[in-house]
Amino acid sequence: MKNGKRLKARKISQLLELYPFLTTFFEDNLINIEGKADLTISELLSTIDEDELEDKALDVEKLTTNISDYIDQMIEFLGEDGNNGVAKLTILPGRNKTGEDENFDPIEINKSEIISIVGPTGSGKSRLLADIEWTAQEDTPTMRKILINDELPDKKWRFSSSNKLVAQLSQNMNFVMDLTVKEFLELHAKSRMVEEEQSVIDKIINEANKLAGEKFDPDTPVTSLSGGQSRALMIADTAILSSSPIVLIDEIENAGIDRKKALQLLVGEEKIVLMATHDPLLALMGDKRIVINNGGIKKLIKTSDEEKDILSGLEKMDSVVQGMRKKLRYGELLSSEDLMKENKNA
């Protein structure tokens, strides 16, 4: 309630000018401010009569604290740069499922780095990601410790709704809102309170279209996008509009999307990318990979030069497949020559 005193004297009109986001706040809290611009907050709240308070289930005292809390939170949120200043993430060892100490040197991950995470199902990949998301301080089952920028993490990473450390992209995600691409992005941009909304939206659509095999129009309903287009939009939106500095990817399906470009887009926006995958093409795109077994981090492998060569071979193979996919889409016949041909525009 840092603002408590300052807020008291101000009129609604002045507050709205200073904090435009309050318009939606009043709306969502069912408070009518029409014709009440000259009142202060407490005067405004006192104009609501008993019946209305009862009907709308409002509590004046709680609302007063909420307004002030909300303004504090938004000021803090707006004052931060896009990435919330996470330049480096450090994982310190804890122990595995059987209680043995993990034996690795602190793992340092810098922004714009891609880290793959490998290990069989149930080996503890999710727990590692959860430790990062919760900024574990030897207080989770693994006893691991997470540092941000070499320091103990701020509490906000655990508890603030607008400062989540990790954004997630996974295989089974869908859009469930009945909106067009443009409306959808507007909504997200509004909730993030970005300036220059239109240019951000254009940028996202443009980037998404670069990732998707087939382009889509801003007026397409998000629920009518193909699987590839949906994933492309989700990735572009997460890269550009999400507040979270770390992006966790749980496999990216091959179909209809350029995965290399997708990763480049994410790291280009200075995200840290963590990727749980066993797809060699993706895993080798990582700078390093974390190997997990029995709930513990077994080792950290740096992608070797030989593996990088393998990666470029894999990319050629992938491009051949993409080329065939494209021909099929447009009703062409495949020939054995296609096996040798790389798809130049894929």
Next chain:
Amino acid sequence: MNLVTFSGPPSSGKTSVILKTIKALKERGLKVGVVKFDALSTDDDILYEKAGVPVRKGLSGALCPDHYFVSNIEEVVEWGKGEGLDLLITESAGLCNRCSPYIKEIKAICVLDNLSGINTPKKIGPMLKMADIAIITKGDIVSQAEREVFASRVNMVNPGAIVMHVNGLNGQGAFELSTLLYEKEEKIDSLKGKKLRFSMPAALCSYCLGETRIGESYQMGNVRKIDMNGKGQK
């Protein structure tokens, strides 16, 4: 004993979240029991039993489930003490989106799900606005953008609450939630004299008393009419 009240709209994932959270609490050696409130029927008690959680259920039948909750909460606390619980969780039916059987000084948690739509937070009354922790479920099936928008809407109607994402199926986030539920120093002995955080909706019209016939002459007591042409109509 600690006491925590869970509520949230039907099918938002309350039981799954509680079950996954209890699992994490049990690993710390805590004894947790649940009292499930519902209206007509519930099988959730079987789920708790299967998980080895001491459970009782209360069906409100023809009464408002939240009124029923307040009238019975003291007996519920007595039961929990008798069972020797470290933590007693009550799970509400959460039917009308207005009520919340939250009690002052007793931790209150509201469970919502991402699929319910972004306008849901503002439609929910004290059940969300008066909660200490808002849990958002089903995040694994919607996009990152939708999760962010939904969370921001929740934050707007209750900026003071901790907003957490918990996945009731795989338990992601449940351990983290469990760390917020139990405090060793806290001892709830009786609720006598404590107060609800918000009053329940006023009722008592002829239909509350069993009237079934339709028509103005049968309507008595606390009755209100829609203003078909008034403010707030399009």
